[in-house]
Amino acid sequence: MLNKSFVVLPLVSMVSVLTACSSGGSHSRIDKILDVPLASKTLDTNGLVTNAKSDNNGVPWIVKNQLNGNDKEFDIEDYEITIDNKTYKKGDKIDLKDLGANPGIAPTVTITDIQENFNVIDKNGKKLGNIETNRKAYLYQQQHSIIGSLGSISHKVNGEDFNFASCDKNCDTPLFMGESTKNLPNAGRANYKGVAWTTKTNGEAPYTLGSLDYTVDFEAKNGSGNIKFSGKDNDIRLESSKIEALSGQNKNALDGSAMPGHGISGKAIQGDSKGQYDLRFFGPSAEEVAGYVDIEGTDKNVDVGFSGVKDAK
Structure with a gap:
């Protein structure tokens, strides 16, 4: 059974x-821990910024319904992302091979929190508010690859918890990275x-x-x-x-x-x-x-x- x-x-x-x-x-x-160096698995911070304001994160809906902005004409600034308690800004190099209990050695399983924080501005540069997103990531790393499970996103809008959506089943998103x-x-x-x-x-x-x-x-x-x-x-x-x-x-x-x-x-x-x-x-x-x-x-x-x-x- x-x-x-x-x-x-x-x-x-x-x-x-x-x-x-x-x-x-x-x-x-x-x-078995394979004594081999890990290939780089870098994140593009420009892409992170673009993805942060997409429908994937629910930000346009928040801009329209919580910040009274135009969900078609907004931008974000002062973007920061924190992974494994280290904070990066736009333009910084982020290499996920550095995560884990055995950095530089494959394979390794890493559990970490990912937080993003940024301000939302309208087309004229006026600040509409601040958004913070949080999710947990489970990452399994080999020499050339990472397969990850990204948990559902929680939001804070201007410092206050905001329940954007709920899931009645598994809400994890797959993450592929590597060569x-x-x-x-x-x-x-x-x-x-x-x-x-x-x-x-x-x-x-x-x-x-x-x-x-x-x-x-x-x-x-x-x-x-x-x-x-x-x-x-x-x-x-x-x-x-x-x-x-x-x-x-x-x-x-x-x-x-x-x-x-x-x-x-x-x-x-x-x-x-x-x-x-x-x-x-x-x-x-x-x-x-x-x-x-x-x-x-x-x-x-x-x-x-x-x-x-x-x-x-």
């Missing part, structure tokens, strides 16, 4: 049984092994871990695999699907930068529940994969994140 606590509710029963996996149990690859693979191999097969993780817990742990096993046939241009958690009813099957080229329409969820490359989107099945998964290739020679599973079928929400490296065998 499917453990519904994983699919719909917080992972009440899985936290304790997965503790062994995340602290040296049967999934030995989960605990996307430009040219895939034309032949051969590759097996990727790595980590799967979910933030759905009951508070006993910040996240729970499982394992990824995914195989790609570069000649047939398809891939399939599975994610295993403790207890077979919690396993997720990643159905075979075709490799596709990704255009500039695929964008970084934080700064809006284009992320062309290659990826696979397919069906994800967990017991009686059916959803979807999105996988992308990273590294000069597709050394890594990273992606997420939306098992609830709510469209682009992170129920499970996963990352893997090409098996050397």
